Amino acid sequence: xxxxxxxxxxxxxxxxxxxxxxxxxxxxxxxxxxxxxxxxxxxxxxxxxxxxxxxxxxxxxxxxxxxxxxxxxxxxxxxxxxxxxxxxxxxxxxxxxxxxxxxxxxxxxxxxxxxxxxxxxxxxxxxxxxxxxxxxxxxxxxxxxxxxxxxxxxxxxxxxxxxxxxxxxxxxxxxxxxxxxxxxxxxxxxxxxxxxxxxxxxxxxxxxxxxxxxxxxxxxxxxxxxxxxxxxxxxxxxxxxxxxxxxxxxxxxxxxxxxxxxxxxxxxxxxxxxxxxxxxxxxxxxxxxxxxxxxxxxxxxxxxxxxx
Amino acid sequence: xxxxxxxxxxxxxxxxxxxxxxxxxxxxxxxxxxxxxxxxxxxxxxxxxxxxxxxxxxxxxxxxxxxxxxxxxxxxxxxxxxxxxxxxxxxxxxxxxxxxxxxxxxxxxxxxxxxxxxxxxxxxxxxxxxxxxxxxxxxxxxxxxxxxxxxxxxxxxxxxxxxxxxxxxxxxxxxxxxxxxxxxxxxxxxxxxxxxxxxxxxxxxxxxxxxxxxxxxxxxxxxxxxxxxxxxxxxxxxxxxxxxxxxxxxxxxxxxxxxxxxxxxxxxxxxxxxx
Numbered sequence: 098x099x100x101x102x103x104x105x106x107x108x109x110x111x112x113x114x115x116x117x118x119x120x121x122x123x124x125x126x127x128x129x130x131x132x133x134x135x136x137x138x139x140x141x142x143x144x145x146x147x148x149x150x151x152x153x154x155x156x157x158x159x160x161x162x163x164x165x166x167x168x169x170x171x172x173x174x175x176x177x178x179x180x181x182x183x184x185x186x187x188x189x190x191x192x193x194x195x196x197x198x199x200x201x202x203x204x205x206x207x208x209x210x211x212x213x214x215x216x217x218x219x220x221x222x223x224x225x226x227x228x229x230x231x232x233x234x235x236x237x238x239x240x241x242x243x244x245x246x247x248x249x250x251x252x253x254x255x256x257x258x259x260x261x262x263x264x265x266x267x268x269x270x271x272x273x274x275x276x277x278x279x280x281x282x283x284x285x286x287x288x289x290x291x292x293x294x295x296x297x298x299x300x301x302x303x304x305x306x307x308x309x310x311x312x313x314x315x316x317x318x319x320x321x322x323x324x325x326x327x328x329x330x331x332x333x334x335x336x337x338x339x340x341x342x343x344x345x346x347x348x349x350x351x352x353x354x355x356x357x358x359x360x361x362x363x364x365x366x367x368x369x370x371x372x373x374x375x376x377x378x379x380x381x382x383x384x385x386x387x388x389x390x391x392x393x394x395x396x397x398x399x400x401x402x403x404x405x
Numbered sequence: 406x407x408x409x410x411x412x413x414x415x416x417x418x419x420x421x422x423x424x425x426x427x428x429x430x431x432x433x434x435x436x437x438x439x440x441x442x443x444x445x446x447x448x449x450x451x452x453x454x455x456x457x458x459x460x461x462x463x464x465x466x467x468x469x470x471x472x473x474x475x476x477x478x479x480x481x482x483x484x485x486x487x488x489x490x491x492x493x494x495x496x497x498x499x500x501x502x503x504x505x506x507x508x509x510x511x512x513x514x515x516x517x518x519x520x521x522x523x524x525x526x527x528x529x530x531x532x533x534x535x536x537x538x539x540x541x542x543x544x545x546x547x548x549x550x551x552x553x554x555x556x557x558x559x560x561x562x563x564x565x566x567x568x569x570x571x572x573x574x575x576x577x578x579x580x581x582x583x584x585x586x587x588x589x590x591x592x593x594x595x596x597x598x599x600x601x602x603x604x605x606x607x608x609x610x611x612x613x614x615x616x617x618x619x620x621x622x623x624x625x626x627x628x629x630x631x632x633x634x635x636x637x638x639x640x641x642x643x644x645x646x647x648x649x650x651x652x653x654x655x656x657x658x659x660x661x662x663x664x665x666x667x668x669x670x671x672x673x674x675x676x677x678x679x680x
Contacts, residue, residue: 122535122538143538144538146534146569148565149561149564149565149568151561151564151565153524153527153557153558153561154527154530154558154561154562154565156527157524157525157527157528157531157558157562158527158528158530158531158534158562158565159531160517160527160528160531161468161517161527161528161529161530161531161532161533161534161535162531162532162534162535163531163535164466164516164517164528164531164532164535165531165532165535165536165538165539166535166539167535167538169531184521184524185524185527185558187521188518188519188520188521188524189517189518189519189524189528192508192510192518193508193509193510193517193518194510
């Protein structure tokens with residue numbers, strides 16, 4: 098399966114969009130070589146703002162730019178983009194529903210070496226809690242590209258969560274991305290797995306393994322965490338024996354919260370796979386860290402089996 | 406408007422503020438009244454704006470970073486004709502267009518949401534950069550408070566304005582010497598101001614914030630400065646124009662009795678008649 102890096106795709110898409118739309122401006126907090134906004138900077142230095150290591154100021158500054166008609170993208174690691182600038186996002190951007198896109202890069206545990214300070218286990222929860230905010234977590238490179246193009250045409254605040262590593266491409270090239278829509282990745286009729294981000298590919302692996310044992314798993318990519326089409330989620334959760342959610346995020350306030358809220362009272366057993374209420378930590382590899390936090394296909398397989 | 410007319414206007418705005426505070430309700434009286442003259446000069450002399458077309462592309466921009474002084478801005482907006490006078494009667498009522506802090510979504514003439522302190526200067530910087538990108542020569546005005554500048558983000562923005570050489574940004578620092586709980590020099594001393602702003606690369610000027618002529622002159626003077634952002638440190642009196650509230654910290658967000666309400670209105674009306 099083709100691998101793509103979400104950061105690289107994001108940077109390239111931003112550059113393409115910059116050529117098409119002169120209102121797009123990009124703000125960076127000294128991580129441009131990592132978030133890949135450096136591609137935009139090289140081509141459009143006038144529309145690129147290096148804000149130094151000051152996420153709060155960057156975010157309010159972006160609000161000011163949007164007040165002059167610009168479509169502003171702020172960039173940093175997810176933990177800083179969403180956490181450090183929470184009040185700025187809330188007051189200046191979300192209350193008046195300004196057209197600012199907050200892009201949280203190296204999200205989840207994907208900055209494996211840097212430890213708890215740089216790993217975002219709660220960014221989705223924080224961003225989802227703010228009224229007027231749209232929260233997106235793409236599963237792969239293709240979906241990242243489609244999302245970035247889509248949100249430029251949406252007039253309002255968006256939080257976009259970007260992984261640091263190469264991920265297998267699952268989102269069909271000819272499929273349009275629609276904000277709020279969950280996407281069926283794989284059909285199955287025993288158990289449904291709702292996943293997002295890197296966990297979509299892990300869920301597909303799990304489904305492939307389980308198929309060999311005669312267990313049929315439906316995989317749904319819930320890349321829009323807010324808004325999300327509740328009817329489609331309910332539809333995907335019907336005619337199965339149980340539900341698994343899988344996310345690279347705290348079980349508090351992320352995908353598990355979204356799904357259990359939507360499916361409240363439907364009576365089906367549900368196992369949430371995600372980060373228990375704890376911080377990340379340093380590790381020598383991403384996979385090692387994902388295993389420590391139970392974010393593996395094996396963990397999904399075990400969860401599915403428990404439900405049958 | 407002439408200087409005399411602007412002086413009258415400052416008194417009228419203060420009366421509107423008192424009406425909005427009302428009797429027996431909390432309201433940000435002190436920090437609103439310290440801005441009477443500055444707001445009058447900006448809205449009725451200096452800024453290019455059109456109350457009939459609040460989103461006019463060629464308008465100057467204004468951000469009240471110390472958003473709790475919203476009442477004085479509402480007073481200016483209603484005097485300028487942005488919305489009917491009846492709106493000030495329902496300030497802070499459920500569903501009102503005039504919220505406790507400035508809200509651009511509900512109030513015509515408000516340019517950005519402030520209230521959580523320390524953020525408006527960054528927003529003003531972004532606006533100044535955006536206007537420059539569009540090769541517009543409009544100016545961006547912003548008011549910050551001497552209590553507010555304890556917020557670290559103010560100093561992030563101070564660096565930004567200087568790094569980007571935002572010469573179209575003019576900031577008033579309302580130096581009324583009081584924070585909510587007392588004298589700034591006793592509580593959390595944000596002085597010295599001139600040295601700090603100079604060190605951050607700004608052109609620094611000073612003015613008596615209650616002297617209309619002085620405010621106009623200093624604005625003309627800073628206009629000549631190029632290549633850097635400008636800050637005017639305005640020496641003001643919190644609660645200015647209302648004798649019993651002047652320099653009294655408790656009127657930061659205080660209540661008026663019926664007697665105080667009447668006395669404040671009478672004082673200001675008397676001053677208007679003398680002008």
